[in-house]
Amino acid sequence: MWTQFFWAFLVGGALCAAAQFVIDKTPFFVSSAHVLVGVVLFGEIMGFFGLYPRLIRFAGMGAAVPLSGFGNSMMEGVFHALKDEGFLGIFTGAFTAGAAGLCAVIVIGFFSAIFLKPKG
Amino acid sequence: MGDPLRDSMRASLEEARKKEYAALIEETKAPPPVLKNMVMAFLVGGLICLIAQILYALLVGTNLNDKDAITVVLLFLIFCGSVLTGLGVYDKIGKVAGAGSVVPISGFANSVVAPALEWKTEGLIAGLCAKLFSLAGPVIVFGVTGSVILGLIKYLWLLWTGGVP
Numbered sequence: 001m002w003t004q005f006f007w008a009f010l011v012g013g014a015l016c017a018a019a020q021f022v023i024d025k026t027p028f029f030v031s032s033a034h035v036l037v038g039v040v041l042f043g044e045i046m047g048f049f050g051l052y053p054r055l056i057r058f059a060g061m062g063a064a065v066p067l068s069g070f071g072n073s074m075m076e077g078v079f080h081a082l083k084d085e086g087f088l089g090i091f092t093g094a095f096t097a098g099a100a101g102l103c104a105v106i107v108i109g110f111f112s113a114i115f116l117k118p119k120g
Numbered sequence: 121m122g123d124p125l126r127d128s129m130r131a132s133l134e135e136a137r138k139k140e141y142a143a144l145i146e147e148t149k150a151p152p153p154v155l156k157n158m159v160m161a162f163l164v165g166g167l168i169c170l171i172a173q174i175l176y177a178l179l180v181g182t183n184l185n186d187k188d189a190i191t192v193v194l195l196f197l198i199f200c201g202s203v204l205t206g207l208g209v210y211d212k213i214g215k216v217a218g219a220g221s222v223v224p225i226s227g228f229a230n231s232v233v234a235p236a237l238e239w240k241t242e243g244l245i246a247g248l249c250a251k252l253f254s255l256a257g258p259v260i261v262f263g264v265t266g267s268v269i270l271g272l273i274k275y276l277w278l279l280w281t282g283g284v285p
Contacts, residue, residue: 012169013162019219020161024152032222033255040263048270061172066223078271090271094264100191104198113236113248116206
């Protein structure tokens with residue numbers, strides 16, 4: 001269990017550091033939306049080849065917490081639905097798997113934006 | 121109005137000045153401290169994941185299964201990211217951490233709440249709710265589209281190999 005704490009820290013940190021490296025080395029301005037899009041697509045491609053689930057098994061939340069984990073879970077959702085429902089599963093899988101995260105982001109984000117005030 | 125030749129000359133002079141200025145800025149701008157930024161992103165991003173892992177370890181001991189425990193931890197991080205953004209703390213972390221605070225899922229929550237707060241004064245529908253997705257929109261669009269395209273590729277592959285469900 002203690003080793004998984006270590007690997008969570010290391011893998012999660014490494015993903016963030018890699019993203020930071022890409023930001024700094026890109027000649028034009030990179031917004032946080034660009035970074036997040038890149039990270040999600042990275043997670044999906046890793047998930048497509050079955051590498052990301054292995055990373056999660058190994059590093060736990062170190063791989064699940066970065067947004068690439070969200071991309072991976074959408075990819076896994078599509079594969080899962082593809083197995084169960086056939087062709088139509090391609091169109092239902094992503095939202096089924098991402099439902100909890102998306103719903104939480106929308107609802108919690110909505111209420112925090114209502115009740116809190118902008119700073120600075 | 122002055123004669124068109126003079127106007128166009130003035131415009132081109134202005135253009136040249138702007139170019140010169142941009143070149144000057146490019147020259148004097150210090151390169152970003154790549155290594156220091158990476159170390160800070162590593163430490164902060166790693167710390168967020170470590171906290172998540174500790175929470176996960178605590179939750180998995182209860183009657184939650186693996187998958188539900190991960191979901192609960194992610195929901196907690198989304199909650200923290202949203203509230204800390206509203207309190208102005210997350211942006212301060214972001215100034216030091218860079219990608220270390222953007223890449224974890226709390227950064228996704230931050231990218232939802234920050235523009236919504238900023239445009240709150242434009243009204244509930246046209247301001248707050250519309251801007252909830254100004255940064256998160258591209259992420260969802262690319263995420264869903266990407267997974268559908270890759271899913272189609274997988275489907276075609278299954279057709280090809282005869283493993284169609």
